[in-house]
Each structure stands twice: as C-alpha cells, then as structure tokens.
Amino acid sequence: MDKTAITPALVSRLVEKQFPQWAHLPVSRVELDGWDNTTFRLGVEFSVRLPSADGYVAQVDKEHRWLPVLAPQVPVRIPEPVARGEPEPAFPRPWSVYRWLQGEPAAVGRVDDLELFAHDLSAFLAALYEINSASAPPAGRHSFFRGGPLANYDAETRASITALADRIDTVTATEVWEAALTTEWQQAPVWVHGDVVGSNLLVVDGRLNAVIDFGCSAVGDPACDLAIAWTFSFGDSRDAFRDRLGLDSGTWARGRGWALWKALITLAGDDADAAAERFGWRIGARQVIDECSATTASGRGAGGCPNAAVSALASAGVADPRGRA
Numbered sequence: 001m002d003k004t005a006i007t008p009a010l011v012s013r014l015v016e017k018q019f020p021q022w023a024h025l026p027v028s029r030v031e032l033d034g035w036d037n038t039t040f041r042l043g044v045e046f047s048v049r050l051p052s053a054d055g056y057v058a059q060v061d062k063e064h065r066w067l068p069v070l071a072p073q074v075p076v077r078i079p080e081p082v083a084r085g086e087p088e089p090a091f092p093r094p095w096s097v098y099r100w101l102q103g104e105p106a107a108v109g110r111v112d113d114l115e116l117f118a119h120d121l122s123a124f125l126a127a128l129y130e131i132n133s134a135s136a137p138p139a140g141r142h143s144f145f146r147g148g149p150l151a152n153y154d155a156e157t158r159a160s161i162t163a164l165a166d167r168i169d170t171v172t173a174t175e176v177w178e179a180a181l182t183t184e185w186q187q188a189p190v191w192v193h194g195d196v197v198g199s200n201l202l203v204v205d206g207r208l209n210a211v212i213d214f215g216c217s218a219v220g221d222p223a224c225d226l227a228i229a230w231t232f233s234f235g236d237s238r239d240a241f242r243d244r245l246g247l248d249s250g251t252w253a254r255g256r257g258w259a260l261w262k263a264l265i266t267l268a269g270d271d272a273d274a275a276a277e278r279f280g281w282r283i284g285a286r287q288v289i290d291e292c293s294a295t296t297a298s299g300r301g302a303g304g305c306p307n308a309a310v311s312a313l314a315s316a317g318v319a320d321p322r323g324r325a
Contacts, residue, residue: 059215103202122244146194147220180257183250185221198280226255253297263288
C-alpha cells in the first residue's frame with residue numbers, strides 16, 4: 001500500500017471496525033507527518049500511527065513491548081501505546097493507537113533558550129542510557145542500524161561524497177568520515193532513541209515536553225543520538241549538550257559522522273531544503289556538512305580551516321589517515 005493511500009477515511013474505517021468504542025471520534029492529519037509512519041489525530045485524546053511501508057512493520061511490536069518499560073524511567077513523556085490494530089485487507093499491516101502528547105515539533109523559532117533545551121534533551125538521553133538493556137533489541141534492520149556501526153553506511157556515504165564533488169570539500173568530508181570509522185563503542189550497549197531530530201522533540205513554551213517516534217530505538221552505541229549537536233545546537237548550547245552527557249571523544253567523532261552521513265544523503269537527494277526543514281534542523285544540509293568539517297569531534301570550533309578534520313582526528317586520539325601525526 002502506497003503512503004498516499006493512508007487517508008483519514010481509511011483510518012476512520014479501521015477504527016470503526018476494530019475499536020468501535022472510538023468510532024465517533026474525528027480523524028484528522030497532524031501538522032508534521034513522519035516518513036516511516038503516517039500519523040493522525042483521533043479525537044482529542046489519541047493518535048493513530050500506521051507503518052507507511054512493510055519495512056517499518058517490526059517497529060510496531062517493538063514500541064508496544066518496550067515503551068511502557070522506558071516511560072517511567074525518563075524525565076519527559078514518551079508515547080503511550082493504548083491499542084494495537086490488526087492487519088486486514090483494507091490495511092495489511094499492524095498499526096497503533098497512542099495517547100496524544102501535547103507540544104509542537106522543536107524548531108529554533110519555538111525554542112528561546114537553546115542552552116536550556118540542550119540541558120533538557122541531554123537529561124533525557126542520559127536517563128535513557130542508564131536503563132537496563134538486558135533482553136532489549138540489539139541494533140539491526142528494525143532500527144535501520146541506529147545503535148550499530150557507522151560502517152553500515154560507508155558505501156552510501158562515500159557515494160554521496162563523490163556525487164557532491166562539485167558542491168562540497170570532499171577531502172575534508174572524507175577525513176571526518178574516516179575519523180568516525182576508526183572509533184568504536186567499547187562499553188556495554190545502551191538504549192538509544194535512534195532518531196533525535198527536532199521533528200521528534202515536542203516543546204511547550206520552549207521547553208522539551210515529550211520525545212516521540214521510537215521506531216529506530218535499539219540497544220548499542222549511543223553515537224547516533226548525538227547528530228543533533230551539529231544539526232540543531234551550536235556554541236554554548238552544543239557545549240551544554242556535550243558536557244551533560246560526558247561521553248568519550250570517540251563517541252563524539254562517530255556522532256559527527258552520523259550527522260555528516262545524514263547531511264550528505266540529504267544534500268544528494270531531492271529538495272534538500274525541504275527535507276532539512278522537515279527534520280527540524282537549524283540549518284540546511286550543506287551548512288551541516290560545513291559545520292561537521294569546521295569543528296572538532298567534540299563539536300568545538302576548529303577555526304573553519306580546510307583541514308579542520310585533522311584537528312578533529314587528534315581530538316579523538318586517531319592518527320591522520322593520510323599518514324601525518
């Protein structure tokens with residue numbers, strides 16, 4: 001079923017048939033829809049979330065199993081599953097009803113104090129990383145390898161760098177990428193959200209109120225959650241985010257690698273500006289690439305010099321891949 005066929009009328013029919021107690025509630029589209037799932041508001045208390053393709057189906061049972069476990073252990077609200085819809089001819093995938101969460105997707109115009117926002121977000125992630133991950137799902141296809149090694153995206157990243165040769169500094173981008181690949185998570189696997197972007201962070205009065213969309217959650221390397229330090233934060237807010245989490249420099253090098261990968265494939269795709277706006281990035285994809293190139297692995301400025309990534313390598317304790325110390 002194509003995503004465009006998932007309409008309010010379809011959702012109304014599904015709800016009426018499977019959950020008749022809610023059949024009287026109106027169904028409406030949300031302000032900012034996702035890509036992996038199509039989401040609608042059901043009345044004032046609920047939302048309905050339907051996988052937009054077969055590849056996202058595994059996320060349904062994962063969220064129903066684990067969100068109730070995570071919810072009491074984090075400092076902000078996360079989605080609360082209320083009911084699980086069954087596949088049927090009209091929609092051949094499982095689907096979910098959740099409790100509605102208040103807030104608007106985070107954007108710079110909706111967050112007056114970026115440093116305070118960074119503190120709230122890092123507090124959420126720090127709490128998430130402390131949750132017992134025994135028997136939890138390891139990174140894999142269900143999480144689109146969030147929490148797994150960056151090497152899963154090595155071919156795609158290098159192909160994007162080549163495709164953008166006339167638009168970016170390919171030497172520095174390659175250095176940043178290779179600096180990330182030379183490090184690895186050497187501690188016990190931790191819970192990761194997997195898709196920490198402004199569109200998945202709901203704010204009320206400028207403060208973080210809820211974190212949504214745990215479809216890419218898994219246990220593994222937390223570096224994937226750090227990309228927002230380059231796509232949304234900057235200056236003091238990036239410092240606050242980094243310092244609160246207290247992760248090692250290699251993890252920050254990989255976090256920068258995640259940010260670079262996403263920016264590269266976005267810039268190489270169609271309508272990069274619209275995509276960046278949908279993600280809730282503070283800047284466009286090209287600017288994210290420049291930001292990754294002009295900062296050290298920890299996110300601190302490296303003077304914007306062409307070989308800024310070399311300083312980043314030293315920061316991460318990694319030898320320069322071109323053979324220089």
